[in-house]
Amino acid sequence: MLLVTRGIEAPSDHAVFASFGKHFIEAGLIDTSFKPLVDLAQQRDTAALREKSCEVLALADAVKALYAGMDNSLRFAAEVARQPAAVPSAAAAVDAGSVRDYRSVGCPTNFVKIKLDLAQLKTGDRLKVLLGDGSPIQNVPRSVASEGHKVLSQEKVGDHWAIVIEKG
DSSP: OGGGGGTOOOSSHHHHHHHHIIIIITTTSSOGGGHHHHHHHHTTOHHHHHHTHHHHHHHHHHHHHHHHTBOTTSOBHHHHHHSOSOOOOOOSSOOGGGEEEETTOOTTHHHHHHHHHHHTSOTTOEEEEEEETTHHHHHHHHHHHHTTOEEEEEEEETTEEEEEEEOO
């Protein structure tokens, strides 16, 4: 589930472990000493993993601790500490740089991606998001509002929707 915080939908177990290695171990969020375990899992070497059950449990504890340190913007404590004090703000009006096309992204990944986009903005900044019909337009505006943001507009454009969100 941590991969969702990165907007990743891994299609296979192999891709899950490869993505975990890249986005959590190589990124320094999980200790590099766990890389051999993740490699064994990626290779589906269950016999070797059983022999290393204490290390597997330690990795599970490290993942739980990482998860426990996640904030409401789906960022981890180590990332927040590394972030520069001043983050450039998007323009108050919606411009080309603050339009995200998530028409082909399903729920709940589209909401996670929007949440990560909003985390980069300052209060009052606006983000325009393109969403597909059906579940995305039914769920995302409600979820965004429940996070304290304002849905300023919601417009059907052809076969998709355009919503404008103001960060709360």
